[in-house]
Amino acid sequence: AQKVTQAQTEISVVEKEDVTLDCVYETRDTTYYLFWYKQPPSGELVFLIRRNSFDEQNEISGRYSWNFQKSTSSFNFTITASQVVDSAVYFCALSDHAGKSTFGDGTTLTVKP
């Protein structure tokens, strides 16, 4: 069975602070896919990033960056210089090659002005 743990239920920061959202996963598969999705207060789910298990290269996209470490089964997400518009629930997800996807419980990020 696969599992995704987002230990931080809620995080509150002040605008312009950096914030890291943690994600730890469990799987027996050697090939798997990791994702981050954003759910703003309006409720829709928005894809942020996909990472394959065989590609540990970190990625940066503007103020967003992701740190994938297989050795610790972690796929952490950092927002640099946070903004109020970053306030949302963020989900980490794990997919196998057979169709199953597992989401973490989500981290609610509140960025205060």
Place this chain on the structure above:
Amino acid sequence: EAQVTQNPRYLITVTGKKLTVTCSQNMNHEYMSWYRQDPGLGLRQIYYSMNVEVTDKGDVPEGYKVSRKEKRNFPLILESPSPNQTSLYFCASTFSHRGPNTGELFFGEGSRLTVL
């Protein structure tokens, strides 16, 4: 416009009255999936379909049925709804869920179901 469309968006029903939530995508995606979202529990997969006529159980399939007769449609059926099925339901699709072609999910806007 590429999209995943769910209907109804909101529904209040009573225990035992069969209902169907429809899901349709116009992106020719192979893979479709249903999730329910409950406070503090994230999204939990109900059923998924790798292609037409192929469906499999997710983590919480009890009380639900699905069918995939056409590539674009993946309805979720609650034969005898109960109050514990009150939830926010999301349908999602992606081009493929096979190996390196596994892609990101495109989600519908959600269907909020209340069972009294």
